[in-house]
Structure formats: structure tokens, C-alpha cells
Amino acid sequence: MPLHLYRHAFSNLNRNIWILSLAMFINRSGSMVLLFTTLYMTRDLHFSIAEAGFVMSFYGMGSVLGSYLGGWLTDRKNHFDIMVSALISSGLILLSLLVITTPAGMAAVIFIYALAADSFRPANAAAIAEYSTPENRTRSVGLMRLAVNLGFAVGPAVGGFVALYLGYRWLFVIDACTGFLAALMLFLYLPRPATIPGRHKNEVLADSSTSAYRDLRYLFFIALVAVYGTIFFQIFASIPQYFKTVSGYDEDRIGLLMALNGILVVIIEMPLIAKLEKSKKIFRFIVIGVFCLPAAFALLYFGEHRLSFAILYTFVITLSEIFAMPFMMNYALSRPKKERQGQYSALYSIAYGIATIAAPSLGLGIADRYGFDRLFVILIVSSLFLSLGFLWMAGKEKTEHTESAG
Incomplete structure (x- = not known):
């Protein structure tokens, strides 16, 4: 494609969209756990395939509930606090897998981890809407997707190396640390909006016709x-x-x-x-x-x-x-x-x-x-x-x- 299309594609985007995208890249670069957790359970912990499948099924349930919870919080708090909290809490929860090794325990942790991690998504979407205009919103979404895809390209490659040479448990540590690093970046460089909802916001939320x-x-x-x-x-x-x-x-x-x-x-x-x-x-x-x-x-x-x-x-x-x-x-x-x-x-x-x-x-x-x-x-x-x-x-x-x- 002509070079000017690439220049235009990345021009005139809000600085905060770039910050969000870089934080997303950092976080997704460490998101290698789901790709290797099943192997960790069957090879290191000697779970059966059925037990591993049972544990991983809790991720989907936690993801759906986490998305709902994140949306509810985003309409009542500010997206900054929810994103930072989700990144930090999901990282801390993930570290508990270093010591929890039973099928039931891991299922509970995976559920809570997904709930915390996916509460990030609605807040992130609200942040994109906040920092973009109708004219560049699709490009802002595209930049975020670019960051996610680059992160997923890095994550599996690094994860395979770590699992092979350092062991599966280091995946949990690295994933948690990238979440902490992404949270730190948002905390340092992304502006924290006011948390006072105001009368108008309360009136909109109370109006069921806007639901x-x-x-x-x-x-x-x-x-x-x-x-x-x-x-x-x-x-x-x-x-x-x-x-x-x-x-x-x-x-x-x-x-x-x-x-x-x-x-x-x-x-x-x-x-x-x-x-x-x-x-x-x-x-x-x-x-x-x-x-x-x-x-x-x-x-x-x-x-x-x-x-x-x-x-x-x-x-x-x-x-x-x-x-x-x-x-x-x-x-x-x-x-x-x-x-x-x-x-x-x-x-x-x-x-x-x-x-x-x-x-x-x-x-x-x-x-x-x-x-x-x-x-x-x-x-x-x-x-x-x-x-x-x-x-x-x-x-x-x-x-x-x-x-x-x-």
C-alpha cells in the first residue's frame, strides 16, 4: 500500500490512545498463560485431559461475568481506576497458581482471574470512546487491535521458550509482571478523570429507557x-x-x-x-x-x-x-x-x-x-x-x- 496511507493511518490520534495501546501491547505480550496452562496441568501436575478441560472451562464463565461487572463499574466509576485495578488484581491472583495445584483450586483461581482480567475490557472501551472522535474512532480501535496482535505475536514465542527452558511456573510470574508494568504505565502517563458522577449521570442511569x-x-x-x-x-x-x-x-x-x-x-x-x-x-x-x-x-x-x-x-x-x-x-x-x-x-x-x-x-x-x-x-x-x-x-x-x- 502507498506510504502516505500508513502515515495517515497513524496521524492525528490522541496521545492517550497511544498510551493505552502501548500498555495493551505490554500486557498482551505476557498473556501466554492460557496457551500453556493446559500443558502445565497435564505435564507438570499430571491432571487428566478431562480435569484440565474442567479447569479451563471456568475461564469462559469468569470472562462473561467479569465483562458484566466491568461494565457496571465503568458507568459508576472512572475507567482509569478500573483498568489499573484490573491489571494489578489479575496479576496478584495469577501468582497464587504458583502454590495452588489441585483441580478445584485451580478452577477457582482461573475463574477469579478471568473475572478480574476481563473487567478491564469495558473500561478500556470507554477510554477509547473518551479519547477518540467520531472521525478517528475506527482508527483508534484499529491501533488498539494492532497492539493486541503484536502482543499475541510476541507472547506465544516467548512463552514457548520460557516453558521449555525455565519451566511453566515462570509463565505465571512473567504474565503477572507485564500486567503490573502496564498498570504502572497507565498510572504514570494516563490522566485520571474526575470520579464525581454528577446529577446528569445519575439521572441517565436512573432512566431505564437509556439502558x-x-x-x-x-x-x-x-x-x-x-x-x-x-x-x-x-x-x-x-x-x-x-x-x-x-x-x-x-x-x-x-x-x-x-x-x-x-x-x-x-x-x-x-x-x-x-x-x-x-x-x-x-x-x-x-x-x-x-x-x-x-x-x-x-x-x-x-x-x-x-x-x-x-x-x-x-x-x-x-x-x-x-x-x-x-x-x-x-x-x-x-x-x-x-x-x-x-x-x-x-x-x-x-x-x-x-x-x-x-x-x-x-x-x-x-x-x-x-x-x-x-x-x-x-x-x-x-x-x-x-x-x-x-x-x-x-x-x-x-x-x-x-x-x-x-
Whole structure:
């Protein structure tokens, strides 16, 4: 892409967005625990696979509850205190895994850790909304996603080295320390907003008509996001298993295909968003992203296990993420009143939390019972129906713009 697109993509963003993004990169660079905890439990602690699965299932439940709690707090406190507290408390909780080694104990810790860690998300979303404008909000979201993807690129590589040469327990220490470091950065460089809610805020919160739970169009949007996430997260839930057991790829080849997803996001997303963000009709870009889903799974269905088709699948599924996710979050941040930002953002985070829980059980469950070809057909059909829902939202968006123009 032309160099000027990259310059424009990163220009005129609020200084605080850069601080938030750097803190997110630091935190996500240490987020290697979830990738290796199952191996730690089965290899070092000698848990059965069923016991390890039981423990990790508590992460999804904690994530959903944490997102709700974070949203509730964000509407009543300030996002600064919640983000810093979430980073510090989740790090301290994680360190307890150094001494807690029973299945029940680890399940409890994982649940509380996820609750604390994911209470960060609605507060972070509120901070993005606070420090961005409608004109650069999608790019602000894109910069945050860039930081997350870079962090996830660093984390697994470092985590594998640490687990191999230092031992799994050092992963908990490093992850906790990166959380503490991210909290320190926010504490030192991010301004702390006033905590006095004021009469107007109390009046908005007391008015049930402003609640996200009364916004039927937004609730329909959240349901669509949850379905989208469940389908998209097959890239992590079932596709690696397909590449290993059906296509016969080795772990290094699978790892490179997964890394390609992150690399493409880093290279393409920000300049593409910079080109598209001036359009007020954001749902047409979401629809493009959703239509990429059936195309991606069709490549696997007809690809006959060839590597070229696996690479094309990775490219197309990444385009789905690039087109859909930033504009979805833009809608979630832009729709509510400022005083309801936490509640709306919490529902958005919960949608992905539900998708995280549903994706592996549905994807691997269908593949185990009916085979991967049947799974791909179901994903293709489901994606096409999902696109109809977002097309309806796009039509409503067009109506809103026509009414406001009139």
C-alpha cells in the first residue's frame, strides 16, 4: 500500500490512545498463560485431559461475568481506576497458581482471574470512546487491535521458550509482571478523570429507557456478534485440529499459518481503515467481512488439503476480521450515551465471551461426530444466514441516515 496511507493511518490520534495501546501491547505480550496452562496441568501436575478441560472451562464463565461487572463499574466509576485495578488484581491472583495445584483450586483461581482480567475490557472501551472522535474512532480501535496482535505475536514465542527452558511456573510470574508494568504505565502517563458522577449521570442511569437492555436493535446486533465470533473463532478452536489430523500438517506449519493471520492484520488493517473510516455507513464494511467467512470455509472444503488453499483460507478469514471487527466495535462505542458506555461495552465483550465458550465445543463437537467437511458446510450456511442479519442492520443504518439528513 502507498506510504502516505500508513502515515495517515497513524496521524492525528490522541496521545492517550497511544498510551493505552502501548500498555495493551505490554500486557498482551505476557498473556501466554492460557496457551500453556493446559500443558502445565497435564505435564507438570499430571491432571487428566478431562480435569484440565474442567479447569479451563471456568475461564469462559469468569470472562462473561467479569465483562458484566466491568461494565457496571465503568458507568459508576472512572475507567482509569478500573483498568489499573484490573491489571494489578489479575496479576496478584495469577501468582497464587504458583502454590495452588489441585483441580478445584485451580478452577477457582482461573475463574477469579478471568473475572478480574476481563473487567478491564469495558473500561478500556470507554477510554477509547473518551479519547477518540467520531472521525478517528475506527482508527483508534484499529491501533488498539494492532497492539493486541503484536502482543499475541510476541507472547506465544516467548512463552514457548520460557516453558521449555525455565519451566511453566515462570509463565505465571512473567504474565503477572507485564500486567503490573502496564498498570504502572497507565498510572504514570494516563490522566485520571474526575470520579464525581454528577446529577446528569445519575439521572441517565436512573432512566431505564437509556439502558442497553431496552435497546432492541443493539441487542440484535450483540446476538449477531456472538454468532460471528463463534464462527470466526474456529480459526483457533477447530481449524488447527483439522490441519493436524486431516491435512497432516506439522505443528511448525500450523504455527506459521496462525502467525500469518496476525502479520496480515498488522500490515493491512490500519491503512485500510484509514481509507474507509470517512464513510458513515459502517455496516456495509461489516457485511463485507461477514461474506468473507463462507468464502474462507469454502476454500478449505474444496481445497483437498493443499497448502495453497490453507494459505488462501488464512488470507480470506483475516480479511473478514479486518473488515468486520473494528467497525463492529465502532458501532458499540458510538451508539450509547456517554453515561451508558460501560453497559454497552460490557454486552459487546460478553458477546465475544460467549463465542469463546461456544466455538470449541460446537466446532470440535460437530467435527468429531460428523467430520470436518460437514462442519465446513454448516459454517458456510450459518455465515450466509448471519450476513442477512447484518444486511438488515445495514438497511436500518441507511434509513437512520436518510431521516437525519431530512
